[in-house]
Amino acid sequence: MRILYVGDTACLPDDLTDYIGDMGDEWKVEFVADGNAAMFAVANSPIDVLIVGPGLPDLPPATLLGQIRTLRPETIRIALLENTEAGVSPPIKLIGVAHRFLPLPLSSETVLEAIHSLEELRDLLDSPRLRRVIGRVEHLPSPPHLYFALTRALEEDDGDSNDIARIVSGDPAIAAKVLQLCNSAYFSNGRAITDLRAAVTRLGLATLRDLVLASEVFSIKTGSNVDRLALQQRALIASRLAARILPKTSAELGATAALLADVGLLLPGVRDEREPVAAEGDERPGHTEAGAYLLGLWGLPMPIVEAVAFHRQPQRSSLRSFWVPGAVHVAGALASNExxxxxxxxxxxxxxQLAGWREMADSLFDRVASAA
Structure with missing residues (x-):
């Protein structure tokens, strides 16, 4: 296991090198000071794990991680974040190129835990059985194009409400569904939202983007017989819950992951993990791993893919702290009365904290019921 750290080593635990050394002779950590040195090292030989500090002298961390993703897509990419106590979410440019975000200060145990959990997820998604089953789907759902267009606009840092409204309006059917959701009991505060610019102002860009995502994903036509309306309603409640359960630094990731947690049910030929196993020898993949695989094909951020993969059995993840997978598990279970x-x-x-989370769920259910 070859680990490369990029940046100021003052960010790292003093015992990290010794801690990794105790893992065995095959584990080795190397250090470089800047992004160009990292690119040179990665170009010359493969790196298993890249850890990037919060400030580099020559490149923004997101730029370096994006270049590494292109050069060595198999490399696990971890970004260290400072000032997370201020409640600021990871920069959107970073979300798309890092597999995991670790807040500073951090311990050596946290670093190793992140590496192990991402290795486990990579092994799951690299399953030949899963690739065979998904490969048999004749019309695999296309990536949600408006969602990614909005993501690109947000990454450019200059998209205002007019730009966002223009992008969504490019698909009238989706725009109508988004406005319908904006005025639903899940998001409405009693005042009608009649245009997309008002929706951006009232709900915020991140929430509107998730509504676009819901409108696109649950409109996908596949051979599945799942009740799409019921699935979408549960997903919206779970999304709101996950965002409230997590701190602000992870709320956006949690909301999106909870929204997509059961997206695998839209695929034909998968096993509904909400139901008991019908027979021995059922080789169909579960809908959680199938959904995670689909999101991986779409190129969604790895923290979202990870949460979808493990949300029904969170103990399968080697992650030993409560983060997005745990929040999506709790939110999904409460939204589905499981x-x-x-x-x-x-x-x-x-x-x-579970009692408080149940109260949050009950409050959302009451709000939806009173508006029905």
């Missing part, structure tokens, strides 16, 4: 894995929450030290 059992929450209390042993999992207890192992992470957050079981005492």
């Amino acid at each position: 059992q929450v894995d209390e042993d999992y929450l207890k192992s992470l030290g957050v079981l005492h």
